[in-house]
Amino acid sequence: MSTGVLGSYTRSIAVALVIGLGLVFAFSDARIDTWFALLPIFEWMETTPFGVIGQTWGAAFAVVEAIHLLAMAVLGGSVLVSDGRLLSLVFTDVPLRQVQDACHRPFVWSLLLIILTGVFMACGVAIKIYYLDVFWYKMLALSVGVAFVFFVRRPLLRHDIEHLNPQVLRLVAVASLMIWFSVAATGRWIGYSG
């Protein structure tokens, strides 16, 4: 009986567990140990072809950064439209489901492009960003954003939207805007640090 009740709330239990484990990790020595353990990877990143190109050929870095920023613009646009529709601020004459589905594809492609170009850019300045707190906050925000979209937001919106609590939809939209604002803001911050 109790297993059946717990089985009905697997997603909620999984989210609670991930939050709990994340908090334990954040406030324990494991976070510092992991940070030290990652240093050789960042040192290696600077020696890869991406790292060498990023450090020695400024034009290549600038072109990749431009693609990174354009992808950020597309991702930001899709987030603003989909969350704006959930908040009933934009495209209120278009069905909610249609807006969400139309925004998801550009979101996924721009996210992939952001990650690929981001890895290239990180290789060029790997040691610098390793010692920047804001880089790790950006990685945290990005990881939370990806997990939030694919394990919380999308599964929620797969249900009949008309039968979902509108307050929950608004809360999800606000949280999503907060996450992607933080990703963009901390990303730009890296450029002005170090």
Place this chain on the structure above:
Amino acid sequence: MKETTTSANTDARTSKDAQIAAVLASTVVALGFVVYWAIQIQAVREMLALAYG
């Protein structure tokens, strides 16, 4: 008839589960956002106070 009712019940349960998970995750995100940016803004205010009194 019975199968339709069972399917509707299952969907209602998974929908409730997805909504609880969404509320939980969104609340933690919102709290984290407020705490992080409040600390950053406070740090800037202190720096400005040090620089300009």
